[in-house]
Amino acid sequence: MKFNKIVNCFSILLALFISSCSNEVFDEVTPPSNEGIDSELHSDDPHGEIIEFSDQSENLKFFVGESTKIDPTNTFQGAEIILSTTSDLQSIEYQIQSIDGVWSEWEPILYEGIQEGYYSVHLNIDNNKHYKNLKFKNLKDVQYAKFLFTGIPGEHMVKSKSVSGGKAPINGRWNPPAHIRAIGDNQSISFTQDSGACSGGLLNGTNILRRALRDRFPQIFLAGGYCCRAIGGNGCLSGRPTPAGTPSQHSYGRAVDLHIRTVGGQADNGAGDPVAHWLIENASAIGIQFIIWDRSTWRADRPRGSKVRNYGGPNPHVDHLHIELSRAGSRGQTPWFTGGGDTNSPVGPFPNREDFVTQLYIDIFKRIPNETDLKNWVNKLRSGNISKNGLITLLVNSQEARNVSGIPGESPENFLRRIFKLMLKRSIGEQSIPGWMNSTNRDKNKISAAIFDSIEYRNHFGKYRPFSSSTAFVKAQFKNILKREAESNNPFISQLNAGRSVRDVLFDIVNSQESINRYGTDPVIRAHRAILQRDPIGIHHIHWQRIFDEQGHTGLLNGLFNSNEYRLQFGQ
Structure with missing residues (x-):
């Protein structure tokens, strides 16, 4: 089994928990005074250990389900875990081994949801004691795992070691030029x-x-x-x-x-x-x-x-x-x-309030707003009388949205079903609804905020308007894929006008050196980021890697361009 075993001072004081719920955080140390924390005190001492499992093919062999043992080099007092897995987390249990060799009883893990394809796991560990091993039951189908063991140096802490993998890091701490x-x-x-x-x-x-x-x-x-x-x-x-x-x-x-x-x-x-x-x-x-x-x-x-x-x-x-x-x-x-600074202001999800309101109307009502409605909502957003999430909630809860979606009712459950259908262009799995109700406290504004902030919804921004010309198409693809404006005399425009296929142009843009510089050399990751505007998640990464290995760039790109997700974003 090959994996990166990484030993260092772990970067989080919180010894038991990392959150990955869509509204939660992976933790930090915030200075409690105006002077901050800047002493040299024990800053180079090993206070913890990170063990990463990032090779998916090896992970499938290592995490086989019945019992998986994680053995850090050092003793530890706390453990924090980030996982990307298709396992049923409710079936996963763990036990920890004390320094005298006694294993605890099996206990269920606790987790707070999922963010960007990653779960966080909370273990109920007494951080006043030292432990030396961790074991899991039913942990399998792991695409990525990071175990962060923390502890205070003491008589039970052994000398740390680091097994290097990949390119060599820069020696020393961050030192801005x-x-x-x-x-x-x-x-x-x-x-x-x-x-x-x-x-x-x-x-x-x-x-x-x-x-x-x-x-x-x-x-x-x-x-x-x-x-x-x-x-x-x-x-x-x-x-x-x-x-x-x-x-x-x-x-x-x-x-x-x-x-x-x-x-x-x-x-x-x-x-x-x-x-x-x-x-x-x-x-x-x-x-x-x-x-x-x-x-x-x-x-x-x-x-x-x-x-x-x-x-x-x-x-x-x-x-x-x-x-x-x-x-x-x-x-x-x-x-x-x-927009008043000397650096590029964020385009964000929409370049301005007019586009935001227009896109919501397209998503929710399948039409553009009339001039009166557009001006009314823009003014309310500008004055702060309504927030973006508040506007989403109001529109999705409207009678027109109920008619368009075919999903009636005032309940938060039906609101959730409706917003999925209208804004994410798909139905929500019924088994997921209780989790949403629990994590949002049945609050429609929180549901709206979670949907609006999701990568899945951001993948759809501005992609339902038809392209009126070859110029409009090329400009849209450069903005979506390369994140910049296309030149007015871009050669792809003349190529399309001369009869070259849209797909061939997209192939060239995705595989261009500019795309490689932006999204990396891994073809599967680059294709997902360029075409679907997101990273491949979990077991799907393995599927698309297999497609690439067997069929090359053509099979990979054809598969993504033909996917339902791409068609929902761009049309046929």
Whole structure:
């Protein structure tokens, strides 16, 4: 069995839990004071261990179901797990072995839902004790797994080791180059922290930035968001309570965690540094007040010349960047969101309110809004009298939407069925409805927010309007696939006018060097990102890899272009 066994200081204080519910977070350490955490204290000591299973074909042999043992090098006090699996999670059980060799009773795992194809798993571990092994029953069909074992160094902690795999990481901590530091010295934002009752979800600006970063940087494979809890708290609290202790800023919708795969137990600086540097360059325009990445921190309110400091927390953030926004940034009130900054404002899901309302009408009512309705909704959105999620809820709950969908009724269950049919163009599995009701507390606005923020819905943005010409088609594909405008004299336009097929043009765009630079060299991942605007998930990745191995690029691309998902987005 080959896998990446990665030993390092784990980058999360929370010893028992990582959330992957659509509104929850993968955790961080937030500085409780204006000076932050920047000491050298134990910053290079091994405080934990990461074991990654990323080879799908090997995973299918290793996770065979009846009993799978995970044996970290070090003893541990807490365990956090991220999984991509088709297993029935309700059937999975675990037991842990104490340092004296005694195994616990089998217990069911706890999980909080799924985000972007990944589950998080919560184990009920007493983090005042040390353990040495972990065993699972009925854990199988694993496409990806990351086990994060945490603990405080002590007499039970053995010397850490790292088994390297893939390219060599850059030695040392994150160290922004001089020109980035100089740009950062000109960024100044007051450092603020919220307290009191949790926000109930990500704030609008935070969510827009989270989506935009994933679109801009495909190396971010998972972006965590909201979690109501105190720093070091045991899991995410439901509802909107006030966390006991010092609250995490994830509790107030102002922070995101950007997950990037490690290399041999170390941060992949080639992947993570560009993200951190871009955020520093645009900190004032966006409202970035704080960054933790690879054993270093950057804070916008620190004096010139000392904004970058060594991170002395127990977990060095080698597998994810923690980003905090200012209050204005988290609410989308800074120049980057309003279009007044010197960096590109986010296109977001729609370039403007008019397009947003128009697309909702197309999705929900199968028509465009009349001029009066369009102006009315745009004005209400602009003035803040209604939110985007509120408008979605109102339209999906309308009598016209019930008539179009054929799904009547006021109940949250029927609302969920209706919004799936209208906005995702498919029916929801009935077995999934109780989980949705539980995770959203039967709140229609929360259902609307989850659908609107989903990758599946974002895959559909602006893709139902017919193309009036070869120029319109090429421009749309360049924007969807290459994320830029096509030149007015683009050769693909003349090729289409001369009779070349649409499919051949799409093949060339997907396999272009520009597409490879953006989406990577893996043909299956690149094709999914370019054509369906998402990563392949779980067992489907294995299916499409087999298609590629047997039929090459032609079979892979033909299969995706002929898929129901693609036709729902683009038509025939």
